[in-house]
Each structure stands twice: as C-alpha cells, then as structure tokens.
Amino acid sequence: MLEVIDLEVYYGLSHILFGVTLRAARGEVVALLGRNGAGKSTTLKAIMGLVPPSAGRILFRGEDLARKPPPLICRKGIGFVPEDRRIFPDLSVRENLEVGRRRGGKGDPMGSLERVFGLFPALRDMAGRPGDSLSGGEQQMLAIARTLVGDPALLLLDEPSEGLAPRVVQDLAGHIQRLKREGMTILLSEQNLHFAARVSDRVYILEKGRIQYEGTVQQFRADAEVRRRYLMV
Secondary structure, eight states, X not given: OEEEEEEEEEETTEEEEEEEEEEEOTTOXXXXXXXXTSSHHHHXXXXXXXXXXXXXXXXXXXXXXXXXXXXXXXXXTEEEEOTTOOOOTTSBHHHHHHHTOOTTOOOOGGGSHHHHXXXXXHHHHTTTSBGGGSOHHHHHHHXXXXXXXXXXXXXXXXXXXXXXXXXXXXXXXXXXXXXXXXXXXXXXXXXXXXXXXXXXXXXXXXXXXXXXXXXXXXXXXXXXXXXXXXXXX
C-alpha cells in the first residue's frame, strides 16, 4: 500500500529527515515512534505533501506521489488527521463531516456518513452540536471520522492519543482496531508506547531524523534495550 524510500526533508537550511525508509501493507497498522523532535510529524506531512521532500520516493499503490500537491494526494486515497485535529469550531458535527466528503468518489460504504456513524455511534447523537463544544476525545473522534468520509485507503494519524484521558485513549484504541478489521491501512506517529503497542502490527523508531529500528510489535515489546535507548526521556 505505502512504501517510503530514502526520504530527505529540509526546513529551510535545517536537515530534518535523513533517508527515511518505511512501508505499510494493506490492512496493516504501523507505528512510527520517537522522542519529541525526532521527525515523526514531518514524515507524515511529507507523505501527505504538506512538506515537500528534497529527495526520495513515496510510493502509494505503486505510484510515486513525492512532491505532488496535497489535494491530489487526498484524491488518490490518503487521509491525514493532524495532531491539532483542526475541526471547524463554528460548524456542527454533521457539517464538519460534510466538509470532509470527497466529491466524485465511487460511493464506497466507508465514505458515507451512515458508515461513519456506524463506526462512531456517539457522533450521531451529537450531530447538531458545534465543534467547539466537544471534549478533546470527542474532537479526536470527529477528526478521524471527518477524514474517513473522504474514503481513504490509507489513514495517517499524527499523535492521536496526545492530551487524552486514559479512558478515552482506551476507546480510541478500540476504534483503530475496528478500522483495521475493516481493512484500513494506518500509519500513526505516537509517543504513548502502551497505546502504540496495543494497536500496531509493526513498529519503526525515528531518532534525529533517521530510522533506527524496525520490528514487529512482539519484537518491540520484548526488546527493553531498544525502548531504553531510543524512547526513554
């Protein structure tokens, strides 16, 4: 589904990503872990076209999308949920979802409002409420649902558990696992190791813009030295 090869990214004169290579298979949940400033968000933004890479390839379903504009990447079937969620505070929940609808789609059930309400039943009950009246967990749920009505095949989640209460994080893990069962491919950046290990199939670790580790979630759980070296503060 996704293959990133030798990705290089600069912010001005600052070199941020150094030859990042990763992959995500169809129906797989892949976690990108690392400390603050490691380059996790930059990697997702580069895949989405929000940060132009200076070198490297981003293959999605075999097509190179590196340096393509975000609207085209979205139409190709990649959805992005940013860390700050960016819901529209003055629009209702339903209106926020309508904004996310990709026009001209093929009518896949995942792209319909009813399908999204089936995945997130609580959103149906609050469909008329304005976005700024929602809690942090409800806003995260809405941000993911808004992206799903665009009918993506690949979902990019940037720090989805950030700032959420433990019970809400638990609910979020359940939603991600349900999306996986539906066949969704997900690449998420995270600092919450317990959450990432619970929902993911495989793990990459970024350190100072370089991939330093790749393994299954079982291998990651068993390797305390890797966690200590690259993830402990």
